[in-house]
Amino acid sequence: MNASRLGLALVTTLLLGGCMMTPRTLAFRHNPVPADPNAAGAATVTTDIYGNVTTTLNLTGLTPNRAYAAHYHAFGPDSSTDPCASNGPVTVGFPAFTADAQGNASVSVQTTTTKIAGDAGAYINVHDAADLTVIPVCAPVKATKG
Numbered sequence: 001m002n003a004s005r006l007g008l009a010l011v012t013t014l015l016l017g018g019c020m021m022t023p024r025t026l027a028f029r030h031n032p033v034p035a036d037p038n039a040a041g042a043a044t045v046t047t048d049i050y051g052n053v054t055t056t057l058n059l060t061g062l063t064p065n066r067a068y069a070a071h072y073h074a075f076g077p078d079s080s081t082d083p084c085a086s087n088g089p090v091t092v093g094f095p096a097f098t099a100d101a102q103g104n105a106s107v108s109v110q111t112t113t114t115k116i117a118g119d120a121g122a123y124i125n126v127h128d129a130a131d132l133t134v135i136p137v138c139a140p141v142k143a144t145k146g
């Protein structure tokens, strides 16, 4: 392989790899609830060429040392334009996690594209583990149903 062909091969590999591995970043927004008023953060979603998806949540402004739960949810029946208000079922659960003494937390889960394709992966939310009805923040993934 001559130098220019090697260069072309490298560029092609980088372009393909770059397209498929570029992480998608989703911003969490605060729900209209009083819990954890300063809670914020982002979900970073990375998909490899085999369809394996790694999602990492980086959160701030949580209650120090409080236990939380997070999930991917499918688009639910209560809204077709706001996934976070649609009240859909859980499709993928993150491992349980606890905010540190500064109210920060990070948690990751691995899944596959099929489990969160389309409406199956409409939003990611973060619940107070002691009361799952308390949902301080939500990150929309898919803006409209269908």
Ligand SMILES: [Cu+2]
Binding pocket: 070, 071, 072, 073, 090, 125, 126, 127
């Ligand atoms: Cu949930």
